[in-house]
Amino acid sequence: MKNKGKATSFDIAHYAGVSQSTVSRALRNSPLVNEETRQRVHDIANQLNYKVDKNASNLRTQQSSTLALLLFEDPTTDESQINPFFLSMLGSITRACAKEGYDLLVSFQSSSSDWRADYEDSHRADGIILLGYGDYLDYQSRLQQLLDQDTKFVCWGATVDNHPDLTVSCDNYGGGQLAAQHLYALNRTDCAFIGDASNHSPEFFSRYKGFKDQFDTYGVTLNDRKIANAISTEESGYHATNSLIANNISFDSLFAASDLIAIGAIRALLEAGISVPEDVHVVGFDDIPAASYVSPSLTTVQQNTTLAGQMLVCNLLSLIKGEAVESTLLPPSLVVRASSHTKR
Amino acid sequence: MKNKGKATSFDIAHYAGVSQSTVSRALRNSPLVNEETRQRVHDIANQLNYKVDKNASNLRTQQSSTLALLLFEDPTTDESQINPFFLSMLGSITRACAKEGYDLLVSFQSSSSDWRADYEDSHRADGIILLGYGDYLDYQSRLQQLLDQDTKFVCWGATVDNHPDLTVSCDNYGGGQLAAQHLYALNRTDCAFIGDASNHSPEFFSRYKGFKDQFDTYGVTLNDRKIANAISTEESGYHATNSLIANNISFDSLFAASDLIAIGAIRALLEAGISVPEDVHVVGFDDIPAASYVSPSLTTVQQNTTLAGQMLVCNLLSLIKGEAVESTLLPPSLVVRASSHTKR
DNA sequence: ATGAAATGTGACACCGGTGTCATAATGAGG
DNA sequence: CCTCATTATGACACCGGTGTCACATTTCAT
Numbered sequence: 001m002k003n004k005g006k007a008t009s010f011d012i013a014h015y016a017g018v019s020q021s022t023v024s025r026a027l028r029n030s031p032l033v034n035e036e037t038r039q040r041v042h043d044i045a046n047q048l049n050y051k052v053d054k055n056a057s058n059l060r061t062q063q064s065s066t067l068a069l070l071l072f073e074d075p076t077t078d079e080s081q082i083n084p085f086f087l088s089m090l091g092s093i094t095r096a097c098a099k100e101g102y103d104l105l106v107s108f109q110s111s112s113s114d115w116r117a118d119y120e121d122s123h124r125a126d127g128i129i130l131l132g133y134g135d136y137l138d139y140q141s142r143l144q145q146l147l148d149q150d151t152k153f154v155c156w157g158a159t160v161d162n163h164p165d166l167t168v169s170c171d172n173y174g175g176g177q178l179a180a181q182h183l184y185a186l187n188r189t190d191c192a193f194i195g196d197a198s199n200h201s202p203e204f205f206s207r208y209k210g211f212k213d214q215f216d217t218y219g220v221t222l223n224d225r226k227i228a229n230a231i232s233t234e235e236s237g238y239h240a241t242n243s244l245i246a247n248n249i250s251f252d253s254l255f256a257a258s259d260l261i262a263i264g265a266i267r268a269l270l271e272a273g274i275s276v277p278e279d280v281h282v283v284g285f286d287d288i289p290a291a292s293y294v295s296p297s298l299t300t301v302q303q304n305t306t307l308a309g310q311m312l313v314c315n316l317l318s319l320i321k322g323e324a325v326e327s328t329l330l331p332p333s334l335v336v337r338a339s340s341h342t343k344r
Numbered sequence: 345m346k347n348k349g350k351a352t353s354f355d356i357a358h359y360a361g362v363s364q365s366t367v368s369r370a371l372r373n374s375p376l377v378n379e380e381t382r383q384r385v386h387d388i389a390n391q392l393n394y395k396v397d398k399n400a401s402n403l404r405t406q407q408s409s410t411l412a413l414l415l416f417e418d419p420t421t422d423e424s425q426i427n428p429f430f431l432s433m434l435g436s437i438t439r440a441c442a443k444e445g446y447d448l449l450v451s452f453q454s455s456s457s458d459w460r461a462d463y464e465d466s467h468r469a470d471g472i473i474l475l476g477y478g479d480y481l482d483y484q485s486r487l488q489q490l491l492d493q494d495t496k497f498v499c500w501g502a503t504v505d506n507h508p509d510l511t512v513s514c515d516n517y518g519g520g521q522l523a524a525q526h527l528y529a530l531n532r533t534d535c536a537f538i539g540d541a542s543n544h545s546p547e548f549f550s551r552y553k554g555f556k557d558q559f560d561t562y563g564v565t566l567n568d569r570k571i572a573n574a575i576s577t578e579e580s581g582y583h584a585t586n587s588l589i590a591n592n593i594s595f596d597s598l599f600a601a602s603d604l605i606a607i608g609a610i611r612a613l614l615e616a617g618i619s620v621p622e623d624v625h626v627v628g629f630d631d632i633p634a635a636s637y638v639s640p641s642l643t644t645v646q647q648n649t650t651l652a653g654q655m656l657v658c659n660l661l662s663l664i665k666g667e668a669v670e671s672t673l674l675p676p677s678l679v680v681r682a683s684s685h686t687k688r
Numbered sequence: 689a690t691g692a693a694a695t696g697t698g699a700c701a702c703c704g705g706t707g708t709c710a711t712a713a714t715g716a717g718g
Numbered sequence: 719c720c721t722c723a724t725t726a727t728g729a730c731a732c733c734g735g736t737g738t739c740a741c742a743t744t745t746c747a748t
Contacts, residue, residue: 009704009705018728021728021730022726024705037726051465052704053704055467055703055705056704057706058399058733059397059400059703059706060704061707082435087428090431090434090450094452098451098452103449105447105449106450107448122396270639289634290633290634352735354734362698364734365699365700368734369697372736376697377696377697396735400735400736403734404703404736
């Protein structure tokens with residue numbers, strides 16, 4: 001009973017005195033088998049600690065009840081430091097998968113060379129989730145390949161033009177508007193932006209666009225000189241902010257394209273003797289855990305990662321089932337903390 | 345060629361004019377096949393974008409080239425906030441797996457009910473990595489079951505008594521010593537400890553033990569009253585520290601069992617008007633990314649997650665291969681930052 | 689020339705399930 | 719009593735590879 005080799009359905013059939021076919025049916029609670037037999041088979045299976053061999057099962061049914069997650073990291077980011085926002089997404093995706101009875105294969109795509117999108121080809125996964133900052137441009141030809149092969153996949157992030165795939169993303173434009181409304185309400189209209197206002201990083205661009213457009217509706221035109229480019233790291237935010245300061249560019253508030261950038265920006269400001277929030281209000285984007293730890297704690301535009309993970313999984317499963325699915329845009333919300341909270 | 349159904353080795357055999365057996369051998373670069381045939385088969389396989397069906401392959405070879413990671417979360421922790429330290433581990437484990445040609449199945453064990461250690465039973469994974477704070481006691485019977493079943497697995501964290509399984513862990517005791525040496529060198533001997541000095545959390549206890557023992561060698565006996573219990577969250581560290589303050593317990597330095605606790609402690613101290621590092625030096629444990637963002641930036645005992653991940657994967661693979669493996673203890677190192685850096 | 693060894697390939701069983709079809713047993717209706 | 723529907727089960731092909739064995743062909747030493 002406790003042999004090295006695991007028990008098979010034939011073993012159960014032997015003990016139960018029925019055929020292997022019946023065992024298979026009984027274990028899957030087919031209505032075709034007699035209740036009494038079903039019970040007996042189940043009991044014996046438990047006793048033998050039997051588990052269905054997924055390889056055999058998957059081979060036969062041609063599916064895997066597994067999803068694959070490809071996490072694209074900004075190649076310039078340090079190996080060990082994974083963007084906390086994506087980690088949060090990872091957690092919620094894992095949970096959503098578990099809830100749906102799917103397993104999750106995780107792969108970090110640290111460079112374009114180790115492209116592991118063959119999970120589906122090799123029948124390891126029924127579908128793929130692509131997670132990363134929307135700059136999938138480097139991978140565009142590969143994505144096209146996925147489409148050609150009729151591979152089921154969903155992307156997180158901004159929808160790029162002529163990118164006909166299914167995406168789930170945060171309403172980055174709306175998030176930018178939220179930040180603008182907040183700062184305007186506090187009478188801070190001389191704003192700097194740290195991020196990437198070019199279209200290289202679609203998410204960042206949308207956030208900036210929403211921010212700028214919202215101020216436009218107030219009749220306030222933001223000064224393009226008060227933009228500094230940064231990628232989503234603390235380090236990068238720190239340097240970008242320092243360059244603004246070094247160039248004597250003044251501002252009474254600062255909108256950062258991500259929390260990591262904002263945290264770096266605050267460090268730069270404080271070091272330069274500029275107080276936050278008194279001299280400069282700072283607003284970030286993402287609401288990573290660290291946003292509430294830093295001091296002053298960071299006002300930020302929150303993305304609902306729990307919901308995002310659920311939507312990604314849910315949409316992907318619909319896609320696999322062949323149902324019609326549309327890209328989803330999730331509403332962000334503003335979390336006000338000390339970095340924009342003028343004391344009175 | 346671009347049919348819905350993926351190409352099989354039979355298709356290749358057909359086009360190449362050889363038998364399916366030969367195709368299988370050729371694709372695995374068996375020395376038995378003629379070089380010219382091998383090349384032809386490979387070319388055709390590429391052309392058809394053929395990928396070996398892992399289910400079939402795994403079924404036949406009785407292995408999966410997949411490892412499973414079970415991440416145990418502190419049940420009291422908020423759903424969305426995963427301990428950054430473990431996320432860092434997750435990243436390095438993923439990478440280590442990829443390097444070894446293994447896939448990684450990830451599962452969060454948010455409660456003991458959804459125990460997913462049947463990955464091996466169902467042939468989904470060749471081995472399992474258990475990751476969590478060493479308090480596997482709740483799961484002890486399950487672990488015993490794994491051992492009984494001859495399941496291959498490694499644990500991260502403290503080795504518990506009568507726990508004969510293979511573990512990889514940080515030298516928590518040594519890390520505690522490092523912290524003590526550092527504070528003693530700065531003349532801070534009136535230390536508080538926030539964490540869990542009971543044996544409930546083996547890692548935390550070892551850290552405290554090393555810390556205390558090291559001070560003993562200096563002839564300094566730590567006061568047991570200056571200990572406050574906390575689990576590894578910022579919130580918990582905040583409250584524990586507040587309770588010390590509320591009880592009028594004085595100290596000139598504070599050792600926290602984890603960075604999250606330390607960050608919460610700093611918040612509590614600053615709010616109480618106690619300056620860090622002037623009035624109180626603070627030392628954490630883990631070196632999570634946020635440790636360098638907070639202000640003052642946090643002095644901490646660093647665990648090398650990259651190495652830890654590699655060791656876990658490497659040891660597990662050795663175990664699977666049937667090689668003799670011993671539990672591994674990794675040396676921590678001290679990272680000095682502003683929270684214990686007296687300005688002069 | 690001949691037997692032995694080396695080389696390359698095909699036929700086929702096999703991994704452990706699932707799905708289909710055939711068949712036996714039981715019961716209802718005429 | 720016979721027919722037909724219903725229920726429960728077994729036999730068997732099948733999923734797509736891998737490993738073993740047999741066999742044909744060539745190479746080489748005797």
